[in-house]
């Protein structure tokens with residue numbers, strides 16, 4: 001798919017901007033702070049309903065304005081669709097699809113984007129929440145109805161956490177709180193949690209090959225990337241953790257270790273079995289959960305383990321390696337979405353690829369390789385402060401961005 005038209009009102013630094021876009025490469029060039037990232041952030045927002053830069057939507061609304069509107073015409077195959085989101089800080093978004101009011105959940109999945117930005121370094125260096133978010137966003141793009149399961153899980157998690165805290169406190173005061181509501185929450189947490197675990201584990205299996213291939217490509221063969229899902233239910237059940245030093249290499253032992261790890265991962269895709277295992281673990285952990293007042297097992301405690309050769313990437317990978325790894329995760333996401341057989345919207349699942357400030361960070365060889373890799377995408381939106389940073393093979397349309405104005409060059 002591609003975005004043929006974009007209109008913003010009161011989004012970030014833009015009072016109003018209307019932009020026609022072509023398929024292929026569009027590069028937004030301009031000095032720092034002129035609004036390049038703001039533009040592509042708006043496009044990405046239409047696909048994830050969140051920003052890669054801020055947790056709260058308030059920052060997306062132009063200072064002093066009551067709300068922002070992001071409007072786009074997107075083309076799947078050759079069928080156009082109009083998507084509109086109104087962002088009002090502190091309130092639910094309002095959505096329109098082909099000019100009619102729509103539920104936001106019906107708009108999810110219409111616009112598919114994969115955005116790579118400097119913030120993605122956190123995927124490798126940051127805490128597990130970053131990597132869970134990476135998996136969940138991709139999972140929801142592939143299967144929009146899982147957004148509802150995620151929301152349900154978050155809600156149950158909060159309520160169960162609150163109950164654990166109050167019941168734990170009551171017990172410390174010497175009373176005997178009624179724990180029957182807790183059983184109800186356990187059931188709901190396990191049911192929603194298992195669906196998320198299963199979807200993530202399946203996604204990790206799908207991504208593993210593309211991530212390894214993309215890393216190999218970006219780094220010019222300078223290391224082997226491997227991703228594994230580490231589920232807290234596996235921790236609770238005393239199952240082994242993915243260990244890069246055992247999983248890497250060409251030996252038969254390593255191959256056996258990989259097969260075992262993938263077997264363990266496959267077991268996580270069985271929703272009914274994981275539901276049971278979660279319930280069981282919550283039973284065993286109840287005392288500790290009451291003591292600590294937190295939910296100790298479930299997808300909110302899981303992680304995506306990134307290995308590079310025989311070492312975990314986190315804590316060991318160099319800056320350049322971490323950067324290449326994050327890029328490989330995004331390029332692999334692009335590929336998985338593009339090749340998604342079940343894509344709605346005329347089967348056109350190819351996302352818009354957005355590269356925010358990426359080329360400046362890469363040496364010239366990596367730059368050329370990345371450019372070659374993305375040159376065939378249906379639409380690539382690039383931002384760069386210096387025009388020379390955009391490789392020549394990515395000729396295409398240039399836009400000058402200055403002081404909130406965007407002009408086609």
Ligand SMILES: Nc1ncnc2c1ncn2[C@@H]1O[C@H](COP(=O)(O)OP(=O)(O)OP(=O)(O)O)[C@@H](O)[C@H]1O
Pocket residue numbers: 011012013014030031032033034035036037038039058059060061062063357383384385
């Ligand atoms: N809600 C908002 N209201 C008004 N202005 C905003 C808002 N959010 C961000 N800005 C302004 O937008 C500008 C940043 O724009 P953006 O991040 O798109 O810059 P950029 O062109 O990508 O710069 P760089 O090359 O440094 O990445 C800043 O000057 C910031 O003050």
Ligand SMILES: [Mg+2]
Pocket residue numbers: 036037038356357383
């Ligand atoms: Mg920027």
